[in-house]
Amino acid sequence: ALSNDGFGQSATGLAGIIPENLLPAWYWTDQFVSEIIFHNRILNHKCRTLEPESAAAFYIPFYAGLAVGKYLWMNTSTAK
DSSP: OOTGGGTOSBOOSOBTTBOGGGGGGOBOOOTTOHHHHHHHHHHTOTTOOSOGGGOSOOOOOOOHHHHTHHHHSOTTOOOO
């Protein structure tokens, strides 16, 4: 799920379901990794600066989608 900057592996087996010209744009993206995709995009943004004094905003990553996983899919969790 974390490969390809969060997009996951290329979606295979979709031939005949979606148009052939769109197949290269489809990936098996996990629903809980949107933070990873956002983080990778912000790292490569043209407005990013490495000088804190010239920054207008700061981004401190927290991956809520990944953090909640241990509560949703562990055998020790209970649904009360």
